Amino acid sequence: MVERVLPIDLLIGWFKRNEIKGALVDLDDTLLDTNAHFGKWIDRYVSAVVEKNPNLDWREVMAKLVETNNRLYETESVRRRKLAMVAKELDNVFGTYPTFVKHADIVGQIYRKVPLELEGARQTLEMFRAAGIQMGLVTHANRGWTEKKLYEHNLNHFFSHVVIVDEAKFKGPKDWLTAAKSLRLDPEEILFIGDNLRGDIMAAYEIGARRVVWIESPWSVYREGEVPEGVIQVKSIKEVIPALING
Ligand SMILES: [Mg+2]
16 A cells, blocks of 8 residues: 655655755745736736827837836836836837826836735745744835735735845845844755845855745846756746655
8 A cells, every 4th residue: 555645744854854944935926926917007008108199009119118127127126216217218218208107107006006926825835834944035125015915915924034125225145144044044944935036046045055946037137147056946836845845
């Protein structure tokens, strides 16, 4: 007779073998579908403006918006005000002032609402908790919006510590180290999970992480950098536990 081994026991076994006692996870595009949330409001924004200016080409506007937003990330990081700057620049480029600026409340809905939870996010956190490991969150976005996301999805109770990296700064090694210290664990004892190659994955290795999961980011800016050797690479949060226990 073959004894059935439950996934939770396999997960507990994996944590034991790897001497992992905690997990630090990212929020946007790790647990929440933030990229789709941005995409939805940006789509509606571009459509509304193009409807008012039929000589504009939807795809051209969209390409310019994406290019502008990605370029402004270098100086503005993830500041909320970046959206208003993008609107101004688009009016300049297309000579449509004040159409983009006037419709900016559409794209502004991004920060008035919250992204949906990604499939498997909650189950993953529940399994980790059931396996008896401590959890912390390291996220990088506007503070008020972050609190809204955590509150509306009732996610706070999973984490013994939450680090919110200033929206004007960039996420890096010291933010992950702060979170590790708050769990009273060394980075070698922690499983790191994120989608931002530089800000999450490379940063974790820089502080001495051994077990790191990279959920390949849907945002091209967060796929820039070098994929470290040994990283566990998956497409979404629902693949994380299967990758650990089958890997
Ligand atoms: Mg993220």
